Amino acid sequence: MASRYGDYQLEIYLNGLTGVVPSHPMTFAELERRAAETLPPWVWSYVAGGAGDEHTQDSNAAAFRRWGIYPRMFVGASERDTSVDLCGIHLPSPLMMAPVGVVGLCSQDRHGDLATAEAAGRTGVPMIASTLSQDPMEDVAARFGGTPGFFQLYTPTDRELAASLVQRAEAAGYAGIVVTLDTWVTGWRPRDLATANFPQLRGHCLANYTSDPVFLERVGEDAAPDAVVAHWAGIFGNPLTWDDLPWLRSLTDLPLIVKGVCHPDDARRAADGGVDAIYVSNHGGRQANGGIPALECLPDVAAATDLPIVFDSGVRSGSDAVKALALGATAVAVGRPYVYGLALGGADGVVHVLRSMLAEADLLMAVDGYPSLADLGPKALKDLRA
Numbered sequence: 574m575a576s577r578y579g580d581y582q583l584e585i586y587l588n589g590l591t592g593v594v595p596s597h598p599m600t601f602a603e604l605e606r607r608a609a610e611t612l613p614p615w616v617w618s619y620v621a622g623g624a625g626d627e628h629t630q631d632s633n634a635a636a637f638r639r640w641g642i643y644p645r646m647f648v649g650a651s652e653r654d655t656s657v658d659l660c661g662i663h664l665p666s667p668l669m670m671a672p673v674g675v676v677g678l679c680s681q682d683r684h685g686d687l688a689t690a691e692a693a694g695r696t697g698v699p700m701i702a703s704t705l706s707q708d709p710m711e712d713v714a715a716r717f718g719g720t721p722g723f724f725q726l727y728t729p730t731d732r733e734l735a736a737s738l739v740q741r742a743e744a745a746g747y748a749g750i751v752v753t754l755d756t757w758v759t760g761w762r763p764r765d766l767a768t769a770n771f772p773q774l775r776g777h778c779l780a781n782y783t784s785d786p787v788f789l790e791r792v793g794e795d796a797a798p799d800a801v802v803a804h805w806a807g808i809f810g811n812p813l814t815w816d817d818l819p820w821l822r823s824l825t826d827l828p829l830i831v832k833g834v835c836h837p838d839d840a841r842r843a844a845d846g847g848v849d850a851i852y853v854s855n856h857g858g859r860q861a862n863g864g865i866p867a868l869e870c871l872p873d874v875a876a877a878t879d880l881p882i883v884f885d886s887g888v889r890s891g892s893d894a895v896k897a898l899a900l901g902a903t904a905v906a907v908g909r910p911y912v913y914g915l916a917l918g919g920a921d922g923v924v925h926v927l928r929s930m931l932a933e934a935d936l937l938m939a940v941d942g943y944p945s946l947a948d949l950g951p952k953a954l955k956d957l958r959a
C-alpha cells in the first residue's frame with residue numbers, strides 16, 4: 574500500500590496560504606514545554622518523570638544520535654510502502670501508541686483513554702490500552718473505529734482476575750495482549766517521591782478493576798474507595814518467573830507480546846515459551862536508572878529471534894522511528910509525545926502528533942531513497958561512534 578503520510582506537510586502549507594498556522598507544536602521540545610504549562614503539576618511530574626536522576630530516560634532519546642541515516646540517490650522513492658504485518662495483524666504504518674496508565678488524566682475531561690482511542694481510529698495507529706485506565710477497556714475499544722487495538726496486562730497476583738481481564742479484552746475485540754514484565758513493583762521515582770504523589774493510590778485509573786466481576790467479588794459491589802485502592806495495591810504486581818510463562822500463554826489464543834525484554838537470552842527464552850512477539854522497552858526510563866538506552870538493546874534482541882519486535886523508549890520524531898526500524902524493530906511505539914499532544918488538544922492533539930511523526934518518517938524515506946520498510950536495514954545506518 575502506498576503511503577500518503579507526507580501529505581500532512583502540504584496540508585499545513587496550504588492552510589498557511591489562508592493565514593492558518595498549526596495550533597499544535599511542530600517539535601517535541603515545544604510539545605513538552607507547552608504540556609508542562611498545561612497539565613496539572615501532579616500529572617505533569619508523574620508523566621514526565623523517570624527513575625533516579627533520569628539518566629536512563631535521557632539516554633533513551635540521546636541514543637538515537639549515535640546513528641545517521643545514509644541518503645541514497647537515483648532511487649526514485651516516489652511511492653512508499655510503510656505497511657507492516659504484526660503477528661498476522663495488518664497495520665498501515667509501523668507506528669503504535671505505547672500503553673500509558675494515566676493517559677485518562679491527561680485530557681481536561683479525564684477521559685483521555687477515550688480520546689486516545691478516537692485518535693487511533695482516525696489515524697490507523699493502534700492504541701495499546703493500559704490496564705490502568707479511567708474508562709473500562711470495553712468503552713475504550715468501542716472508540717477504535719476499525720483500527721486494531723491491543724490490551725496491555727499488568728498481571729495481578731490473583732490469577733482469576735488476570736484471566737478475567739484477558740477474557741474481557743478478547744470479548745471486547747482487542748487484537749493482541751501485551752504483558753508488561755518490568756513493572757510488578759514501582760521503581761524509585763524522585764519527582765513522585767518529592768511530591769508524595771502516586772495517582773493510583775489516590776484512586777485514579779482503576780476502572781478496569783472496578784468494572785471486573787472477579788475484582789468486585791473480592792472487594793464487594795459496594796466497596797468504599799479506600800477499600801478498592803487497598804485491595805488493588807495488594808494484588809497489582811506479580812513478580813513473574815519463567816515458570817509462569819506457560820500459564821500466561823494459556824490465558825489466550827490472541828497474539829501474546831511480552832514488554833520489557835531487553836536481553837537477547839530473555840528474548841530467546843520467551844520465544845521458546847511460545848510468545849508471538851518481543852517488545853523491547855525500558856519503560857521510558859521510569860523503572861530502573863543506571864540502565865542501557867533501550868535502542869542499544871534492540872540490535873542484539875533482533876539478532877536473537879525471528880519473532881516480530883515492537884520497540885519503545887525515547888522515540889521523539891519520525892527519524893527516530895526510521896532508525897529503530899532499521900535496527901530491527903517491526904513496529905515502533907511512542908509514549909510521552911502523544912500524551913503531550915492529548916494534554917494540549919485532546920484527540921486532535923494526538924492526531925496531530927501522530928500525523929507529524931508519520932509525515933516526517935514518510936518524507937525522510939522519500940528524500941533518503943528508501944521506498945519500503947524492507948529497504949531499511951542496518952546498512953541504511955552509519956554508526957557515528959565507530
Ligand SMILES: Cc1cc2nc3c(=O)[nH]c(=O)nc-3n(C[C@H](O)[C@H](O)[C@H](O)COP(=O)(O)O)c2cc1C
Nearest residue numbers: 620671672673674703753856857886887907908909
Ligand atoms: C505516564 C506513563 C505511564 C505509563 N504507564 C504504562 C502502563 O500502564 N503500562 C505499560 O506497559 N507501560 C506504561 N508506560 C511505559 C510506556 O508504555 C512506554 O514504555 C514508555 O512511555 C516509552 O517511552 P517514551 O515515553 O520515552 O516514548 C508508561 C509511561 C508513562 C510516561
Ligand SMILES: O=C(O)C(=O)c1ccccc1
Nearest residue numbers: 674705756758759773859
Ligand atoms: O507509571 C508507570 O510507568 C506505570 O506503568 C506504573 C503503573 C502502576 C504502578 C507502577 C507503575
